[in-house]
Amino acid sequence: MTEEARARRRAEAPDPVRGRVIFCAFAFLGIFGLLVARMAQIALFNPMSGEAVAFTETGPVGRPDILDRNGVLLATDLQVASVYADPRDVWDPEETARALVSVFPELDEGAVLAKLKAKTGFVWIKRDITPRQHAAVHDLGLPGIDFRQELKRVYPNGRAAAHVVGFVDVDNKGLGGIERAIDTTLAAQVAHGEPVRLSLDLRVQHVVEDELVQTIQTFSAIGGAGVVVDVKTGEVIAMVSLPDFDPNHVNEDPAENRFNRVTLGVYEMGSTFKAFNTAMALDAGVTSHDMFDARAPIRIGRFSIRDYHPMGRVLSVEEIFEHSSNIGSANMARKMGIAKQKEFLATMGQLQPVIMELPEHGAPLAPKNWGEVELMTIAFGHGIAVSPMHVVAGVTAMANGGMYIPPTMLKRDTGVELVEHRVLKPETSKEMNRLFRLVVEKGTARKADVPGYPVGGKTGTAEKSKGGGYARKALLSSFIGVFPADAPEYAILIIIDEPKGTKETSGYATGGWTAAPATSRIVARIAPMLGVEPRLGPNHEPGIADRDDDAIQMAQDH
Amino acid sequence: MIRALNLGMLALTVMICFGLYRVTHAAQEREGDLKHVEAEITEQQRAIDVLKAEWTHLSQPGKVQAMAARYLNLQPMKATQIAYLNDIPMRPEGSATMSDIAAIPFAQAGAAPVYDENAPVPMAKPAGIGR
Numbered sequence: 134m135t136e137e138a139r140a141r142r143r144a145e146a147p148d149p150v151r152g153r154v155i156f157c158a159f160a161f162l163g164i165f166g167l168l169v170a171r172m173a174q175i176a177l178f179n180p181m182s183g184e185a186v187a188f189t190e191t192g193p194v195g196r197p198d199i200l201d202r203n204g205v206l207l208a209t210d211l212q213v214a215s216v217y218a219d220p221r222d223v224w225d226p227e228e229t230a231r232a233l234v235s236v237f238p239e240l241d242e243g244a245v246l247a248k249l250k251a252k253t254g255f256v257w258i259k260r261d262i263t264p265r266q267h268a269a270v271h272d273l274g275l276p277g278i279d280f281r282q283e284l285k286r287v288y289p290n291g292r293a294a295a296h297v298v299g300f301v302d303v304d305n306k307g308l309g310g311i312e313r314a315i316d317t318t319l320a321a322q323v324a325h326g327e328p329v330r331l332s333l334d335l336r337v338q339h340v341v342e343d344e345l346v347q348t349i350q351t352f353s354a355i356g357g358a359g360v361v362v363d364v365k366t367g368e369v370i371a372m373v374s375l376p377d378f379d380p381n382h383v384n385e386d387p388a389e390n391r392f393n394r395v396t397l398g399v400y401e402m403g404s405t406f407k408a409f410n411t412a413m414a415l416d417a418g419v420t421s422h423d424m425f426d427a428r429a430p431i432r433i434g435r436f437s438i439r440d441y442h443p444m445g446r447v448l449s450v451e452e453i454f455e456h457s458s459n460i461g462s463a464n465m466a467r468k469m470g471i472a473k474q475k476e477f478l479a480t481m482g483q484l485q486p487v488i489m490e491l492p493e494h495g496a497p498l499a500p501k502n503w504g505e506v507e508l509m510t511i512a513f514g515h516g517i518a519v520s521p522m523h524v525v526a527g528v529t530a531m532a533n534g535g536m537y538i539p540p541t542m543l544k545r546d547t548g549v550e551l552v553e554h555r556v557l558k559p560e561t562s563k564e565m566n567r568l569f570r571l572v573v574e575k576g577t578a579r580k581a582d583v584p585g586y587p588v589g590g591k592t593g594t595a596e597k598s599k600g601g602g603y604a605r606k607a608l609l610s611s612f613i614g615v616f617p618a619d620a621p622e623y624a625i626l627i628i629i630d631e632p633k634g635t636k637e638t639s640g641y642a643t644g645g646w647t648a649a650p651a652t653s654r655i656v657a658r659i660a661p662m663l664g665v666e667p668r669l670g671p672n673h674e675p676g677i678a679d680r681d682d683d684a685i686q687m688a689q690d691h
Numbered sequence: 692m693i694r695a696l697n698l699g700m701l702a703l704t705v706m707i708c709f710g711l712y713r714v715t716h717a718a719q720e721r722e723g724d725l726k727h728v729e730a731e732i733t734e735q736q737r738a739i740d741v742l743k744a745e746w747t748h749l750s751q752p753g754k755v756q757a758m759a760a761r762y763l764n765l766q767p768m769k770a771t772q773i774a775y776l777n778d779i780p781m782r783p784e785g786s787a788t789m790s791d792i793a794a795i796p797f798a799q800a801g802a803a804p805v806y807d808e809n810a811p812v813p814m815a816k817p818a819g820i821g822r
Binding site: 205206209210211212287289290291293335336338339340343583584585586657658660661667668669 | 741751
């Protein structure tokens with residue numbers, strides 16, 4: 134058929150058909166044109182948009198790493214293999230069981246056989262196996278046996294900071310400490326994949342723990358607690374509660390070891406609490422040289438308040454603090470009154486729980502009927518029980534110029550404004566620091582001092598209340614300190630639970646003999662780590678004279 | 692003429708088909724490589740995680756302290772051992788000068804190094820740890 138003939142036939146065709154053909158042709162042309170245009174557009178201008186290649190998640194979703202303030206790992210996820218079996222695919226259960234037990238000698242062959250004969254599609258043979266075992270089982274080539282990758286929470290530093298870091302259960306759910314907070318209160322803050330950076334310094338944490346362990350051993354104590362806080366930021370640099378536990382093997386230690394004495398335990402702090410009484414009086418306008426009667430024990434109802442080493446005279450506020458006079462403290466509180474005391478303690482955060490990132494926080498035990506007796510006993514730290522964290526938070530405000538900073542377990546970013554509020558006049562803070570130093574220079578805490586790093590503070594020795602009364606021999610000995618004393622940068626609280634006196638201490642187990650020397654050793658080790666500038670005299674001697682401890686008669690304690 | 696055009700078009704179609712096949716094949720190959728590399732990265736990342744955990748476990752302050760007590764003759768630093776730059780006295784008159792030091796053979800420029808190149812080098816710690 135020639136071209137002319139075709140053209141002729143087309144020309145001869147009736148118009149409607151011709152029109153339809155042309156319509157169809159243009160329609161197809163249009164559609165193909167569109168396709169070509171779109172393809173060109175995709176090929177030329179749209180090279181693999183981000184959404185098209187979504188990142189495929191490999192393996193199970195993990196928990197964030199937990200780091201200390203210097204980036205040292207405290208908790209991390211490691212991928213481990215676990216062996217499981219699908220009994221329906223197992224050819225020879227007896228043979229398979231024997232082969233498996235050859236790789237895992239700790240498994241019972243009978244038990245494995247029972248599992249392999251079970252009428253299910255899935256049984257765990259062994260979870261968390263080593264890479265070597267993985268290879269060995271793989272090489273056996275057993276049908277019906279396979280592996281599953283699982284994430285296992287690992288705490289490479291073991292017991293260090295266990296109470297802060299917390300632990301998880303087999304399903305990787307946080308059950309304590311920061312681990313629990315990550316699943317609850319911190320969940321919104323923890324961006325996926327970002328590590329949680331704690332305020333702790335692992336080195337300082339270790340030193341506090343090391344010295345506490347030794348002190349507990351020396352004095353056959355049942356436990357102890359230690360906490361170091363940066364008074365300018367409220368960051369907790371170390372938090373130790375003993376006895377502790379290994380978060381890698383939680384069930385191998387008694388459950389009560391998980392109790393965090395620093396945040397959850399509440400204690401009648403004894404004389405350490407006199408810092409609050411003194412700060413209250415000073416802030417209300419009393420001066421350090423105002424005199425209060427401490428001549429004779431106070432009798433009120435069936436109670437009597439006495440001093441351990443009665444001075445038998447009128448004492449100034451300074452002397453009351455230095456010699457830790459109960460009678461003087463009670464009389465100071467009396468002058469202030471119940472309402473003032475309540476209000477002051479509330480301002481200092483001593484009547485509400487200290488809410489930190491840790492889920493474990495103890496509520497203070499304040500008297501229901503706050504009367505004249507309570508007014509006086511609270512003055513020297515009895516009749517009110519607070520957590521060690523309460524005391525440190527309060528003393529932080531006394532040391533840093535009078536600002537209450539809520540303590541935190543998380544590293545604060547520099548430049549972020551602190552949530553702080555004024556609770557004391559700057560002059561009160563200055564005077565408190567002077568009094569703290571006085572107690573270490575001349576008073577009950579002389580063993581707390583460190584050459585070159587002047588320490589200030591207050592000792593405390595409380596008789597633990599047991600069965601309604603006070604147990605004479607069960608003591609809670611403590612020392613709350615600040616250093617360097619002339620311009621405090623850190624506050625430290627050391628508590629020894631039920632220490633027993635030794636020959637070296639002539640039977641004493643008070644704060645001045647137990648917690649104070651421990652604090653001295655700790656400060657000597659951590660001050661250089663924390664970059665505290667040593668106070669040195671003009672001839673390079675330590676600013677504070679190196680004393681011969683044995684020559685000092687510990688005349689006063691309590 | 693139309694026949695030539697058709698033939699040309701046919702040839703073009705075959706060429707395009709072949710070209711397309713090659714491009715697709717190459718892309719698939721690259722995708723395979725990518726997956727392989729990604730898997731390797733994940734694997735290495737996992738290995739790094741394990742090494743990090745192991746390094747942290749082995750360099751725990753408690754362990755280091757025990758080792759230091761056993762093998763090193765060192766003591767905790769005291770405040771008195773810290774001095775300020777200003778406290779360092781100026782060089783007294785008549786003491787060694789730079790030219791005296793330069794006269795010592797191994798201090799001269801180009802002198803052979805005094806250390807033994809075959810001596811064992813302390814192991815570097817893995818990067819990114821203990822920042």
